Amino acid sequence: MGSLGCQVGDVSVQVFDEFEDLVCRSWLENVCRAVLEQDCVREEVSLVIADDEVVRALNAEYRGLDKTTDVLSFAYGNEGEYYGKGEAPSDWSADEEFVLPPGESSGLGEVIISYPQAVRQAREASHSVDLELAYLITHGILHLMGHDHMDDDEESAMNEEVSAVMERLEL
Secondary structure, three states, rough: OOOOOOOOOOOOEEHHHHOOOOOHHHHHHHHHHHHHHOOOOOEEEEEEOOOOHHHHHHHHHHOOOOOOHHHHHHHOOOOOOOOOOOOOOOOOOOOOOOOOOOOOOOEEEEEEEHHHHHHHHHHHOOOOHHHHHHHHHHHHHHOOOOOOOOOHHHHHHHHHHHHHHHHOOOO
């Protein structure tokens, strides 16, 4: 994988203990960096490889959807849509902004992936778990960068970005 010649933001990876021996932390970091390099993003991104229970709980609390999902993206700079029937959590919209020192960024955001869901999806698609993880990481970070897939044009543009990253990763 070649670099596009830009300095990208830091990447922080957290892997739940039960998956520590199943994934390569440096490989996960490289996938994150490849996505950031695609658009020369200089902001920090955080990746968490979690279990179904944590991802489901976050999905219920922050999206109002009490079901397992594969990937969640929490952008530090903007809110997502709350789909639940009740009220969004009280911390959904902060009235006060945290003031950072000059030149500092709060970062791009955090991507949280359910490892068991990634395994199920890889099996269903008859491809490797690494390929599924790379896709989910790419998809999640693209959401942090403002990409979406709510209409055909957005989905097409997002799919092109995903394809370009996968090519760079040679997956």
